[in-house]
Amino acid sequence: MNTLTVVHDLLRRQVRPGAFCIDATAGRGRDTALLCRLAGPAGRVLAFDIQPDAIRQTRELLAAEGLRAEVVQDSHANMAQYAAPGTVDCIVFNFGRLPGGDPHIFTTAATSLPAIDAGLALLRPGGVMALALYYGKENGYAERDAVLAHLRALDDRRFTVLACDWLNRRNDPPLPIFVWKDAN
Numbered sequence: 001m002n003t004l005t006v007v008h009d010l011l012r013r014q015v016r017p018g019a020f021c022i023d024a025t026a027g028r029g030r031d032t033a034l035l036c037r038l039a040g041p042a043g044r045v046l047a048f049d050i051q052p053d054a055i056r057q058t059r060e061l062l063a064a065e066g067l068r069a070e071v072v073q074d075s076h077a078n079m080a081q082y083a084a085p086g087t088v089d090c091i092v093f094n095f096g097r098l099p100g101g102d103p104h105i106f107t108t109a110a111t112s113l114p115a116i117d118a119g120l121a122l123l124r125p126g127g128v129m130a131l132a133l134y135y136g137k138e139n140g141y142a143e144r145d146a147v148l149a150h151l152r153a154l155d156d157r158r159f160t161v162l163a164c165d166w167l168n169r170r171n172d173p174p175l176p177i178f179v180w181k182d183a184n
């Protein structure tokens with residue numbers, strides 16, 4: 001059991017055929033591919049990454065698996081330019097750096113917090129945002145602390161936030177976090 005399996009289990013439960021999903025950090029494309037499979041041919045999947053290498057890897061994975069998504073080289077902070085408010089069923093963030101990629105490119109609070117807010121505005125009531133919050137080692141703790149503080153301050157009349165922790169795991173294991181936009 002790890003953060004990826006917890007997040008993917010929730011996505012399998014939550015994302016239905018025809019869903020509109022966003023992968024905010026495409027990376028190697030594994031989350032994008034899962035969202036494509038869950039949303040099916042009637043669904044729509046948008047994937048963002050700022051790194052050309054990640055865009056290439058994601059497109060290659062989707063092509064190899066016969067899946068289709070709109071893979072956009074842009075910051076997730078700009079996601080509101082690509083979708084209408086209140087229309088998205090599921091948004092996935094996987095913070096940190098691309099495994100094997102440029103070690104100087106990684107998510108930071110400066111864009112992660114605006115991207116979370118943009119994503120929450122895009123979610124439809126009942127929709128979910130799933131975040132795998134990596135931290136520690138080269139990433140440090142600033143982004144983790146800023147994201148947790150930001151989510152803790154969300155209006156509890158509009159959002160439900162669940163942050164999970166691995167209490168007996170060593171070496172800064174990433175945290176699975178879920179934000180539901182409450183139905184009115």
Ligand SMILES: C[S@@+](CC[C@H](N)C(=O)[O-])C[C@H]1O[C@@H](n2cnc3c(N)ncnc32)[C@H](O)[C@@H]1O
Nearest residue numbers: 025026027028029030031049050075076094098
């Ligand atoms: C941990 S990886 C994502 C792994 C991916 N979910 C997968 O399944 O392979 C984090 C990704 O976030 C990307 N990233 C960093 N800053 C970003 C930003 N502002 N907007 C979009 N992507 C960003 C990095 O380029 C990197 O590929």
